[in-house]
Amino acid sequence: MARRKAKRKNKQEKIRPKRIDANAARQDPKKELKISAIGEGTVIDHIPTDATFKVAEILGLESHNGVVSIATSLQSKSIGKKGIVKVAGKSLTQEEVNKISIVAPNATVNIIKNYAVREKIKVKSPEVIDNVVKCSNPVCITNNEKIPTKFFVVRKDPLKIKCHYCERSMGKEDIEII
Amino acid sequence: MDFKNRDIISINDFSKEELLHILKAARQMEQKPNGSLLRGKLLAALFFEPSTRTRLSFISAMEQLGGKVIGFSTASVTSIQKGESLWDTIKMTSRYSDVIVIRNPLEGSARLAAEAADVPVINGGDGSNQHPTQTMLDLYTIQKAKGKLENLHIGFVGDLKYGRTVHSLAMAMSHFSPTLYFIAPDELQMPESYLDELFQKRVKYFKTSDLGRFSKELDVLYVTRIQKERFPDPVEYGKFKGIYRVDMEFLKNVKKDMKIMHALPRVDEIDKSVDATEHAAYFEQAANGIPIRKALLSLVLGKLK
Numbered sequence: 001m002a003r004r005k006a007k008r009k010n011k012q013e014k015i016r017p018k019r020i021d022a023n024a025a026r027q028d029p030k031k032e033l034k035i036s037a038i039g040e041g042t043v044i045d046h047i048p049t050d051a052t053f054k055v056a057e058i059l060g061l062e063s064h065n066g067v068v069s070i071a072t073s074l075q076s077k078s079i080g081k082k083g084i085v086k087v088a089g090k091s092l093t094q095e096e097v098n099k100i101s102i103v104a105p106n107a108t109v110n111i112i113k114n115y116a117v118r119e120k121i122k123v124k125s126p127e128v129i130d131n132v133v134k135c136s137n138p139v140c141i142t143n144n145e146k147i148p149t150k151f152f153v154v155r156k157d158p159l160k161i162k163c164h165y166c167e168r169s170m171g172k173e174d175i176e177i178i
Numbered sequence: 179m180d181f182k183n184r185d186i187i188s189i190n191d192f193s194k195e196e197l198l199h200i201l202k203a204a205r206q207m208e209q210k211p212n213g214s215l216l217r218g219k220l221l222a223a224l225f226f227e228p229s230t231r232t233r234l235s236f237i238s239a240m241e242q243l244g245g246k247v248i249g250f251s252t253a254s255v256t257s258i259q260k261g262e263s264l265w266d267t268i269k270m271t272s273r274y275s276d277v278i279v280i281r282n283p284l285e286g287s288a289r290l291a292a293e294a295a296d297v298p299v300i301n302g303g304d305g306s307n308q309h310p311t312q313t314m315l316d317l318y319t320i321q322k323a324k325g326k327l328e329n330l331h332i333g334f335v336g337d338l339k340y341g342r343t344v345h346s347l348a349m350a351m352s353h354f355s356p357t358l359y360f361i362a363p364d365e366l367q368m369p370e371s372y373l374d375e376l377f378q379k380r381v382k383y384f385k386t387s388d389l390g391r392f393s394k395e396l397d398v399l400y401v402t403r404i405q406k407e408r409f410p411d412p413v414e415y416g417k418f419k420g421i422y423r424v425d426m427e428f429l430k431n432v433k434k435d436m437k438i439m440h441a442l443p444r445v446d447e448i449d450k451s452v453d454a455t456e457h458a459a460y461f462e463q464a465a466n467g468i469p470i471r472k473a474l475l476s477l478v479l480g481k482l483k
Contacts, residue, residue, distance in 0.1 A: 139305055141286040145263055165286025166307050167188060169371050 041066065041088040043110045044100070049073050051103035052083025057177050058099050058132065064090060079106065094121055099132050101125045103172060105156055125156050133161065136174040140166035149178065182480035185292035186300040188308045189346045194353035201318050203473035203482055204466075215481050216245035222275035223249030224267075225302065226258070226282040231442065232302045232311070235467035236279050236475075243472055248275065268294040277479055280304075298478040306342045312441060313346040315470040319463040320398055323437045327351070331395045333359040335422050336402035336447060338368040343441045344402055345372055352376060358383040359392045366404070366418060389422050393431045399424065401440045401447050401460075425449035429457060439463050 047055050052072045061068045066089030076082035091111045100107060101123045111119040131148035142149045142165055150164035159172045179199045192200075221240045225233050228251070237247045250256060258267060264287055271278060272295035280291050281302035288301035288308070303309040321327050332351060334344045338360050348358055349372070358381060360368045367385060376383055384392065401424055409415035424438060424447060440448060440460040452458055476482035 137285060139283070139285050141264070141284045141290050141304075144284050145265065145290065147265070147290060163286065165289045166305075167190070168285070168307075 036069070037115060038067070038069075038086050038088045038112055039115050041086065041090055041112050042092045043112060044085045044087075044092075044104070045082070045108045045110070046076065046079060047083040047085065047100075047104040047107050048079060049081040049083045051172070052085060054103045054175070054177070055083070055085055055100045055107070058103070059085075059087070059092070059096060061085070061087060066090060092121065094124075097121045098124050098126050099129075102129060102133065102159065102161070102175065105159075125153060127153055128164075129153065129161060132178060133170075134176040134178050135163045135166060135168065136170050136176065137163065137166050137168040140168065142166075180480075180483065181477035183298050184478050185298055186310055186474055186478065187288050187292055188301070189310045189313045189350050190308075192310075192350075197314070197317060197350065197353065200314055200470070200473055200477065201321055203477055204314075204318050204469040206482070207469040207472040207476070211242070213242065214244040215476055216240065216243040216479060219245040219277070219475075219479055219481075220275045221245055221247045221249075221475065222271045222278045223247055223251075223302075224271060224278060224280045224282075225249065225251045226253040226256075226280070226287075228252065229281050229302065231464055231467060232281060232309075235464075236300075236302065236471050239468050239471035239475060242468070243476065245475070249279075264290060265294045268299075271295070272297045277475060300474060300478065303342075306340060308346060309342055310346065311467070311471060311474060312343055313350050314474070315463065315466045316343065316347050316400075316439065316441075317350055318470055319439060319459060319466050320437075322466070323459050323462070324397055324435075327354040329355050330397045331357045331359070331392075333361055333392060333396045333399045334368075334402070335361040335389055335399060335424075337366045337404045337408065337418075338362045338402070339366045340405060340408045341402040344368070344400065347400065348372060348376065352379045352381045356381060357395075359396065360385045361387065361389050361392075361422070363387050363418060363421065389424075389428065390431065393428065394433065396432060396436050398437050398439060399432075401438060401444070403440075403443065403445055403447060420446055422447055423449060424452055426451050426455075429455065432457070 044055060049072045052070060056070055064087060069086040072083040073081050074084060092109060097109050105123060105125050107123050109121040109123065110117045129151040133149060133151055135142045135149055140163060151161040152164060154160040154162050160169055162169050223233060223236055233251060240247050268291045275297060277298050278295055279300045279302045280288050283305045285305040285307040288299060288304045292299040301308055301310055324330060338344050360383060404418050406415050436457055437459040438457045442460060442464055
């Protein structure tokens, strides 16, 4: 029992608020910002910093009723600069997690219950992306007829996807979420 | 190899073996014509935008094989004008016919049509995306003219940026270890995405803006029209109009058996005097549309294996 408690404590520590590197923040602690830990919900970590807002967009968090905390340009040993999104009161499903793989293939997703990590969900890059991304080609049939879009993942890093219908290839910079 | 009920949407859907099988079927159509092979079969030719060669050659191919054709040649006579979706139009048409050929300016429309239809669908051109039967007849023309497809030196000249025939043929040729030469001004050069794909497939290629530079190397020169409709600014079009001209002077420096191809219509990129030479293969190329389309119709209708 004691070991289990210790283990739980460790997990708690992992999700403690982390310091944000807001440029000069290291030199002047007064300028530090913090995001509070969440009791229930989801923490998405290791998002490439420029994809952080896209992740929030893909998950439709602008209409989420609970607290959503978004941080970008945090220092990360593994990916340089990273972003974190914390969503209070919402546990993401595997299907939702896979959707963000388009822009954040190496993100780690922790489901939080009572301030502890209850479950870790691994982002799986799908081979096919159904009805998440809008085709960048204005004369593509999907932009002219009400049908779901479909893309094939041609390359994962750097991301390249191809429209099933018009065969136009798109990079991460062209991606617009439906 | 069974093509029954198969849709013909994109050249990228076909393996090397499948392409060769289609060319073999086309040869069979030419050598042993069978005027009743498709008797009782009905083709719906749905042309939402103008087309001369593609539409007429499909109709001709179907009728030469004993089949019948229904359809239209402009969207203005259809219920699309009343707001009917393409999906519904195709769903309905597929109940009236055994096979559908569609040309529609929206890219990906043929793929959607194939998903909606209960009968096989052949893409007769979807905007600047795909025109697979054109690419197949181009392959057939090269195979007939050169006796092979492997290890050829093929030049493409003109508007390589927007020319879908060039994009598709370059991709299709990548199965046959070619050396490709892309001859165009920088502004109209082959798009990077295709060059990237050729690089991945280890196809050797050269880029130049000088038509004469590789003239002695070429087995085939594929000429394209600089398409006026692609330029919003007429001044810009004027800059490139007539930039390349294949004439008798150019032919002095080419291999004796070098063949010139063009998907037609031409404007002034090939001089009329070239028509009478052994190099001209473009009218033969247009004629090859018939055996290819006969073969495809017969294959997808299950009348040819």
